[in-house]
Amino acid sequence: MERLDAFMAxxxxxxxxxxDPFADFTTAPxxxxxxxxxxxxxxxxxxxxxxxxARVLLVEAGPGRGTLMADALRLASRVAPGFAAAIDxxxxxxxxxxxxxxxxxLPRASLHADLAEVPPGPMILLANEFLDALPIRQFVRRxxxxxxxxxxxxxxxxxxxxxxxxPGEEGAVRERGEAAEAFAAAVAARVASQGGxxxxxxxxxxxxxxxDSLQALRDGRPAPPLEDAGEADLxxxxxxxxxxxxxxxxxxxxxxxxxxxxxxxxxxxHQRAGALARTRPPAEAAAILRAARRLAEPxxxxxxxxxxxxxxxxxxxPEGFA
Numbered sequence: 001m002e003r004l005d006a007f008m009a010x011x012x013x014x015x016x017x018x019x020d021p022f023a024d025f026t027t028a029p030x031x032x033x034x035x036x037x038x039x040x041x042x043x044x045x046x047x048x049x050x051x052x053x054a055r056v057l058l059v060e061a062g063p064g065r066g067t068l069m070a071d072a073l074r075l076a077s078r079v080a081p082g083f084a085a086a087i088d089x090x091x092x093x094x095x096x097x098x099x100x101x102x103x104x105x106l107p108r109a110s111l112h113a114d115l116a117e118v119p120p121g122p123m124i125l126l127a128n129e130f131l132d133a134l135p136i137r138q139f140v141r142r143x144x145x146x147x148x149x150x151x152x153x154x155x156x157x158x159x160x161x162x163x164x165x166x167p168g169e170e171g172a173v174r175e176r177g178e179a180a181e182a183f184a185a186a187v188a189a190r191v192a193s194q195g196g197x198x199x200x201x202x203x204x205x206x207x208x209x210x211x212d213s214l215q216a217l218r219d220g221r222p223a224p225p226l227e228d229a230g231e232a233d234l235x236x237x238x239x240x241x242x243x244x245x246x247x248x249x250x251x252x253x254x255x256x257x258x259x260x261x262x263x264x265x266x267x268x269x270h271q272r273a274g275a276l277a278r279t280r281p282p283a284e285a286a287a288i289l290r291a292a293r294r295l296a297e298p299x300x301x302x303x304x305x306x307x308x309x310x311x312x313x314x315x316x317x318p319e320g321f322a
Contacts, residue, residue: 001150001151001152001157001159002150002151002152003137003148003149003150003151004135004136004137004138004148004149004150004151004156004214005135005136005137005178005179006135007135007151007226007229008135008136008214008234008236009135009179010229010230011229011230011232011234012133012135012233012234013094013230014229014230015230015231015232015233015234016094016095016097016098017095017096017097018097018230019231019233021064021233022064022065025217025220025233027064027068027128027129028068028128028129028201028260028295028301028305029064029067029068029071029128030065030067031291031294031295032273032288032291032292032294032295033071033276034269034272034273034276034288034291034292034295035068035071035264035295036067036068036069036070036071036072036075037071037072037074037075037272038264038267038268038269038272039068039071039072039126039128039199040071040072040073040074040075040076040080041075041076041079041080041267041268042199042267042318042319042320043058043072043076043083043124043126043199044076044079044080044083045318045319046124046197046315046318046319047080047083047086047124048083049197049315049316049318050122050124050195050196050197050312050315052082052083052086053086053122053195054086055086055088055121055122056083056086056087056088056121056122056123056124056196057088057090057118057119057121057122057123057124057196058087058088058089058090058123058124058126059090059091059092059115059118059123059124059125059126060090060091060092060125060126060127060128061092061115061125061126061127061130061183062092062093062127062128062129062130062133063091063092063093063098063102064098065098065101065102065105066091066101066102066105066106066109068126068128069089069091069106069109069126070105070106072126073087073089073106088110088121089106089108089109089110090109090110090111090112090118091106091109091110091111091112092112092113092114092115092117092118093111093112093113094113094114099111115183115186115187115190116186120190120194121194121195122194122195122196123190123191123194123195123196123197123198124196124197124198124199125187125191125196125197125198125199126198126199127198127199127200127201127202128201128202129201129202129203130200130202131177131180131183131184131200131202131238131243132202132203132204132235132236132237132238133233133234133235134177134179134180134183135177135178135179136175136176136177136178136179136180136214136236137149137175137176137177137178138173138174138175138176138212138214139162139164139166139173139174139175139176140158140171140172140173141168141169141170141171141172141173141174142158142170142171143170145161145162146161146162146163146164146166146168146174147159147160147161147162148160148162151226154224154226154227155226156226168210172210173210173211173212174210175211175212175213175214175236175237175239176239176242177236177238177239177242180238180239180242180243181242181243181246182246184200184243184246184247184310185246185247185249185250186250187247187252187310188246188247188248188249188250188251188252188310189250189251189252191252191310191311191312192250192251192252192312192313193251195312196311196312197309197310197311197312197315197318198309198310198311199307199308199309199318200238200243200307200308200309200310201260201263201305201306201307201308202238202305202306203237203238203301203304203305203306204237204238204239204240204304204306205237205239205240206240206241206257206306207240207241208239208241208242213236213237214234214235214236215234215235215236216232216233216234216235217232217233217235218231218232218233238306240256240257240306240308243308244256244257244308247310251313252310252311252312252313253310253311253312253313253315254308254309254310254311255308255309255310255311255317255318255321256306256307256308256309256321257306257307257308258306258307258320258321259298259302259303259305259306259307260295260296260301260302260303260305260306260307261295261296261297261298261300261301261302261303261305262302263307263320263321264295264296264302264320265296266319266320266322267319267320269292269295269296270292270296273288273289273291273292274289276288277289307320307321309321
Protein backbone atom coordinates (compact mmCIF):
# COMPACT_ATOMS: atom_id res chain seq x y z
CA MET A 1 0.00 0.00 0.00
CA GLU A 2 1.29 3.49 -0.84
CA ARG A 3 0.15 7.07 -0.52
CA LEU A 4 -1.60 8.50 -3.57
CA ASP A 5 1.24 10.89 -4.36
CA ALA A 6 3.76 8.03 -4.37
CA PHE A 7 1.48 5.97 -6.60
CA MET A 8 0.98 8.86 -9.00
CA ALA A 9 4.70 9.65 -9.19
CA UNK A 10 5.55 6.02 -9.89
CA UNK A 11 2.78 5.60 -12.46
CA UNK A 12 3.63 8.76 -14.41
CA UNK A 13 7.36 8.02 -14.40
CA UNK A 14 6.63 4.63 -15.96
CA UNK A 15 4.13 6.10 -18.41
CA UNK A 16 6.41 8.83 -19.75
CA UNK A 17 9.33 6.42 -19.98
CA UNK A 18 7.45 3.96 -22.19
CA UNK A 19 4.62 5.81 -23.97
CA ASP A 20 4.13 8.64 -26.44
CA PRO A 21 1.89 10.93 -24.37
CA PHE A 22 0.78 12.84 -27.45
CA ALA A 23 -1.01 9.73 -28.64
CA ASP A 24 -3.29 10.14 -25.61
CA PHE A 25 -3.75 13.91 -25.33
CA THR A 26 -3.10 17.12 -27.26
CA THR A 27 -1.59 20.17 -25.59
CA ALA A 28 -1.99 23.77 -26.73
CA PRO A 29 1.33 23.96 -28.68
CA UNK A 30 0.28 20.91 -30.70
CA UNK A 31 -3.11 22.47 -31.44
CA UNK A 32 -1.74 25.68 -32.94
CA UNK A 33 1.68 27.13 -33.74
CA UNK A 34 0.28 30.50 -32.69
CA UNK A 35 0.36 29.42 -29.03
CA UNK A 36 4.14 29.02 -28.99
CA UNK A 37 4.64 32.14 -31.10
CA UNK A 38 2.67 34.22 -28.63
CA UNK A 39 4.70 32.89 -25.72
CA UNK A 40 7.89 33.66 -27.63
CA UNK A 41 6.73 37.26 -28.06
CA UNK A 42 5.66 37.38 -24.41
CA UNK A 43 9.14 36.22 -23.34
CA UNK A 44 10.81 38.82 -25.55
CA UNK A 45 8.78 41.62 -23.93
CA UNK A 46 9.60 40.20 -20.49
CA UNK A 47 13.32 40.23 -21.39
CA UNK A 48 13.07 43.90 -22.32
CA UNK A 49 11.31 44.65 -19.02
CA UNK A 50 14.21 42.92 -17.25
CA UNK A 51 16.61 45.44 -18.82
CA UNK A 52 17.58 43.30 -21.84
CA UNK A 53 20.38 41.33 -20.11
CA ALA A 54 23.12 40.09 -22.43
CA ARG A 55 22.44 36.55 -21.25
CA VAL A 56 19.10 35.22 -20.08
CA LEU A 57 18.14 31.68 -19.17
CA LEU A 58 15.09 30.68 -21.19
CA VAL A 59 13.81 27.61 -19.39
CA GLU A 60 10.90 25.34 -20.21
CA ALA A 61 9.65 22.84 -17.67
CA GLY A 62 8.03 19.78 -19.19
CA PRO A 63 8.78 20.68 -22.84
CA GLY A 64 7.31 17.49 -24.30
CA ARG A 65 8.42 17.19 -27.93
CA GLY A 66 9.73 20.76 -28.01
CA THR A 67 6.92 22.15 -30.16
CA LEU A 68 6.22 25.19 -27.97
CA MET A 69 9.86 26.15 -27.74
CA ALA A 70 10.54 25.63 -31.45
CA ASP A 71 7.65 27.97 -32.29
CA ALA A 72 8.74 30.51 -29.66
CA LEU A 73 12.35 30.56 -30.90
CA ARG A 74 11.28 30.92 -34.53
CA LEU A 75 9.18 33.96 -33.64
CA ALA A 76 11.90 35.48 -31.47
CA SER A 77 14.50 35.12 -34.21
CA ARG A 78 12.23 36.95 -36.62
CA VAL A 79 10.93 39.84 -34.50
CA ALA A 80 13.33 40.08 -31.52
CA PRO A 81 16.84 39.15 -32.69
CA GLY A 82 18.48 40.77 -29.66
CA PHE A 83 16.46 38.55 -27.35
CA ALA A 84 17.13 35.49 -29.51
CA ALA A 85 20.88 36.14 -29.31
CA ALA A 86 20.78 36.50 -25.51
CA ILE A 87 19.01 33.18 -24.90
CA ASP A 88 20.75 30.43 -22.97
CA UNK A 89 18.24 27.65 -23.64
CA UNK A 90 17.51 25.15 -20.88
CA UNK A 91 14.92 22.35 -20.85
CA UNK A 92 13.82 20.53 -17.69
CA UNK A 93 12.64 17.05 -18.63
CA UNK A 94 12.71 13.92 -16.46
CA UNK A 95 11.76 11.38 -19.15
CA UNK A 96 14.88 9.93 -20.85
CA UNK A 97 12.80 9.07 -23.92
CA UNK A 98 11.51 12.63 -24.32
CA UNK A 99 14.95 14.07 -23.50
CA UNK A 100 16.38 12.10 -26.42
CA UNK A 101 13.75 13.53 -28.78
CA UNK A 102 14.41 17.05 -27.50
CA UNK A 103 18.16 16.72 -28.03
CA UNK A 104 17.49 16.02 -31.71
CA UNK A 105 14.88 18.74 -32.22
CA LEU A 106 16.53 21.49 -30.16
CA PRO A 107 20.27 20.73 -30.25
CA ARG A 108 21.19 24.15 -28.86
CA ALA A 109 19.39 23.38 -25.59
CA SER A 110 20.97 22.06 -22.42
CA LEU A 111 18.83 19.34 -20.83
CA HIS A 112 18.28 18.96 -17.09
CA ALA A 113 16.36 16.47 -14.99
CA ASP A 114 15.62 19.07 -12.31
CA LEU A 115 15.36 22.85 -12.00
CA ALA A 116 18.14 22.77 -9.40
CA GLU A 117 20.56 21.78 -12.19
CA VAL A 118 19.90 25.00 -14.13
CA PRO A 119 22.76 27.45 -13.45
CA PRO A 120 22.10 30.76 -11.69
CA GLY A 121 21.19 33.91 -13.54
CA PRO A 122 18.21 35.94 -14.71
CA MET A 123 15.55 33.54 -15.95
CA ILE A 124 12.38 33.40 -18.01
CA LEU A 125 10.57 30.14 -17.36
CA LEU A 126 7.66 28.70 -19.32
CA ALA A 127 5.62 25.79 -17.97
CA ASN A 128 2.61 24.67 -19.99
CA GLU A 129 0.61 21.74 -18.59
CA PHE A 130 3.48 20.85 -16.29
CA LEU A 131 2.10 21.27 -12.79
CA ASP A 132 -0.99 19.15 -13.46
CA ALA A 133 1.12 16.00 -13.90
CA LEU A 134 2.92 16.39 -10.56
CA PRO A 135 1.70 14.05 -7.79
CA ILE A 136 -1.02 15.03 -5.34
CA ARG A 137 -2.24 13.84 -1.97
CA GLN A 138 -5.95 13.36 -1.26
CA PHE A 139 -7.84 13.51 2.02
CA VAL A 140 -11.42 12.43 2.78
CA ARG A 141 -13.58 13.80 5.61
CA ARG A 142 -14.80 10.94 7.79
CA UNK A 143 -16.36 11.24 11.23
CA UNK A 144 -15.17 14.81 11.74
CA UNK A 145 -11.55 14.03 10.79
CA UNK A 146 -9.51 14.03 7.57
CA UNK A 147 -8.15 10.63 6.50
CA UNK A 148 -5.54 10.26 3.79
CA UNK A 149 -6.09 8.17 0.70
CA UNK A 150 -3.68 5.35 -0.02
CA UNK A 151 -3.70 2.99 -2.99
CA UNK A 152 -3.53 -0.79 -3.07
CA UNK A 153 -4.72 -3.27 -5.69
CA UNK A 154 -6.41 -0.59 -7.78
CA UNK A 155 -8.53 0.80 -4.94
CA UNK A 156 -8.45 3.63 -2.41
CA UNK A 157 -7.94 2.95 1.29
CA UNK A 158 -8.40 5.69 3.88
CA UNK A 159 -5.68 5.67 6.52
CA UNK A 160 -5.05 7.49 9.81
CA UNK A 161 -6.10 11.00 10.74
CA UNK A 162 -4.51 14.20 9.45
CA UNK A 163 -4.64 17.43 11.47
CA UNK A 164 -5.26 19.74 8.53
CA UNK A 165 -7.54 22.39 9.98
CA UNK A 166 -9.70 22.49 6.86
CA PRO A 167 -13.48 22.75 7.07
CA GLY A 168 -15.50 20.13 5.25
CA GLU A 169 -18.66 18.10 5.28
CA GLU A 170 -18.76 14.34 5.70
CA GLY A 171 -17.38 12.64 2.61
CA ALA A 172 -15.72 15.76 1.23
CA VAL A 173 -12.44 15.31 -0.68
CA ARG A 174 -9.55 17.76 -0.56
CA GLU A 175 -6.31 17.66 -2.53
CA ARG A 176 -2.82 18.95 -1.80
CA GLY A 177 -0.25 19.34 -4.57
CA GLU A 178 2.94 19.47 -2.51
CA ALA A 179 5.21 18.78 -5.50
CA ALA A 180 3.65 21.61 -7.52
CA GLU A 181 3.90 23.96 -4.55
CA ALA A 182 7.55 23.04 -4.00
CA PHE A 183 8.38 23.66 -7.66
CA ALA A 184 6.58 27.02 -7.66
CA ALA A 185 8.33 28.05 -4.46
CA ALA A 186 11.74 27.18 -5.94
CA VAL A 187 10.97 29.15 -9.10
CA ALA A 188 9.72 32.12 -7.09
CA ALA A 189 12.80 32.15 -4.87
CA ARG A 190 15.05 32.16 -7.96
CA VAL A 191 13.33 34.99 -9.78
CA ALA A 192 13.02 37.03 -6.58
CA SER A 193 16.74 36.75 -5.83
CA GLN A 194 18.29 36.53 -9.32
CA GLY A 195 15.79 38.34 -11.52
CA GLY A 196 13.25 37.10 -13.99
CA UNK A 197 9.75 35.82 -14.43
CA UNK A 198 7.88 32.53 -14.83
CA UNK A 199 4.68 31.80 -16.70
CA UNK A 200 2.50 28.84 -15.74
CA UNK A 201 -0.36 27.75 -17.99
CA UNK A 202 -2.44 24.87 -16.69
CA UNK A 203 -5.94 23.84 -15.78
CA UNK A 204 -7.83 24.11 -12.53
CA UNK A 205 -10.01 26.52 -10.53
CA UNK A 206 -8.84 30.03 -9.73
CA UNK A 207 -9.68 29.44 -6.06
CA UNK A 208 -9.02 26.40 -3.92
CA UNK A 209 -11.94 24.03 -3.83
CA UNK A 210 -13.03 20.63 -2.68
CA UNK A 211 -13.36 17.65 -4.97
CA ASP A 212 -11.57 14.72 -6.50
CA SER A 213 -9.91 15.95 -9.70
CA LEU A 214 -7.61 12.96 -10.32
CA GLN A 215 -8.05 11.70 -13.86
CA ALA A 216 -6.40 9.39 -16.36
CA LEU A 217 -6.20 9.24 -20.15
CA ARG A 218 -5.40 6.02 -21.99
CA ASP A 219 -5.54 5.70 -25.78
CA GLY A 220 -7.04 9.18 -25.90
CA ARG A 221 -10.00 8.28 -23.66
CA PRO A 222 -10.75 8.63 -19.94
CA ALA A 223 -9.67 5.60 -17.91
CA PRO A 224 -9.86 4.47 -14.26
CA PRO A 225 -6.90 6.29 -12.66
CA LEU A 226 -5.93 3.53 -10.21
CA GLU A 227 -5.83 0.67 -12.70
CA ASP A 228 -2.77 -0.50 -14.67
CA ALA A 229 -0.24 1.93 -13.23
CA GLY A 230 2.06 3.27 -15.93
CA GLU A 231 -0.37 2.64 -18.78
CA ALA A 232 -2.20 5.98 -18.56
CA ASP A 233 -1.34 9.64 -18.03
CA LEU A 234 -2.44 10.78 -14.57
CA UNK A 235 -3.21 14.45 -13.90
CA UNK A 236 -5.09 16.60 -11.41
CA UNK A 237 -6.33 20.17 -11.26
CA UNK A 238 -3.76 22.78 -10.26
CA UNK A 239 -4.58 24.70 -7.07
CA UNK A 240 -3.68 28.17 -8.32
CA UNK A 241 -4.45 29.81 -4.98
CA UNK A 242 -1.91 27.56 -3.26
CA UNK A 243 0.67 28.17 -5.99
CA UNK A 244 0.22 31.94 -5.64
CA UNK A 245 0.53 31.74 -1.86
CA UNK A 246 3.84 29.84 -1.84
CA UNK A 247 5.25 32.12 -4.57
CA UNK A 248 4.46 35.23 -2.54
CA UNK A 249 5.91 33.62 0.58
CA UNK A 250 9.16 33.06 -1.38
CA UNK A 251 9.38 36.78 -2.15
CA UNK A 252 8.01 36.97 -5.68
CA UNK A 253 5.21 39.07 -7.11
CA UNK A 254 2.24 37.12 -8.48
CA UNK A 255 0.02 38.13 -11.39
CA UNK A 256 -3.21 36.26 -12.10
CA UNK A 257 -4.49 33.71 -12.49
CA UNK A 258 -6.49 34.85 -15.50
CA UNK A 259 -8.41 32.60 -17.90
CA UNK A 260 -6.23 31.34 -20.73
CA UNK A 261 -8.65 32.65 -23.33
CA UNK A 262 -8.40 36.17 -21.96
CA UNK A 263 -4.63 35.95 -21.64
CA UNK A 264 -4.09 34.75 -25.21
CA UNK A 265 -6.57 37.26 -26.62
CA UNK A 266 -4.67 40.08 -24.92
CA UNK A 267 -1.48 38.80 -26.55
CA UNK A 268 -3.08 38.92 -30.00
CA UNK A 269 -4.20 35.34 -30.57
CA HIS A 270 -7.02 36.13 -32.96
CA GLN A 271 -5.08 38.74 -34.94
CA ARG A 272 -2.12 36.39 -35.39
CA ALA A 273 -4.34 33.44 -36.32
CA GLY A 274 -6.21 35.61 -38.81
CA ALA A 275 -2.99 36.86 -40.40
CA LEU A 276 -1.66 33.31 -40.65
CA ALA A 277 -4.93 32.03 -42.11
CA ARG A 278 -4.86 34.63 -44.89
CA THR A 279 -1.64 33.08 -46.22
CA ARG A 280 -3.02 29.52 -46.43
CA PRO A 281 -5.48 27.60 -48.64
CA PRO A 282 -9.12 27.70 -47.49
CA ALA A 283 -9.21 24.33 -45.70
CA GLU A 284 -5.96 25.01 -43.87
CA ALA A 285 -7.06 28.55 -43.02
CA ALA A 286 -10.29 27.23 -41.51
CA ALA A 287 -8.30 24.76 -39.39
CA ILE A 288 -6.06 27.57 -38.09
CA LEU A 289 -9.07 29.62 -37.00
CA ARG A 290 -10.75 26.59 -35.38
CA ALA A 291 -7.56 25.88 -33.41
CA ALA A 292 -7.44 29.46 -32.14
CA ARG A 293 -11.06 29.24 -31.01
CA ARG A 294 -10.34 25.95 -29.22
CA LEU A 295 -7.55 27.62 -27.25
CA ALA A 296 -9.62 30.63 -26.25
CA GLU A 297 -13.33 29.91 -26.13
CA PRO A 298 -14.96 29.12 -22.77
CA UNK A 299 -16.28 25.74 -23.95
CA UNK A 300 -12.80 24.83 -25.18
CA UNK A 301 -9.64 25.57 -23.18
CA UNK A 302 -10.31 29.25 -22.60
CA UNK A 303 -11.96 29.13 -19.16
CA UNK A 304 -10.74 25.99 -17.34
CA UNK A 305 -7.11 26.72 -18.28
CA UNK A 306 -5.45 29.61 -16.47
CA UNK A 307 -2.32 31.74 -16.79
CA UNK A 308 -0.30 32.73 -13.72
CA UNK A 309 2.93 34.74 -13.68
CA UNK A 310 5.52 34.74 -10.89
CA UNK A 311 8.02 37.59 -11.14
CA UNK A 312 10.71 39.68 -9.50
CA UNK A 313 8.86 42.36 -7.52
CA UNK A 314 10.53 45.20 -9.43
CA UNK A 315 9.17 44.10 -12.81
CA UNK A 316 6.07 45.77 -14.24
CA UNK A 317 2.82 43.90 -14.71
CA PRO A 318 3.58 41.42 -17.51
CA GLU A 319 1.82 41.35 -20.85
CA GLY A 320 -1.55 39.66 -20.73
CA PHE A 321 -2.18 40.41 -17.05
CA ALA A 322 -2.89 44.16 -17.09
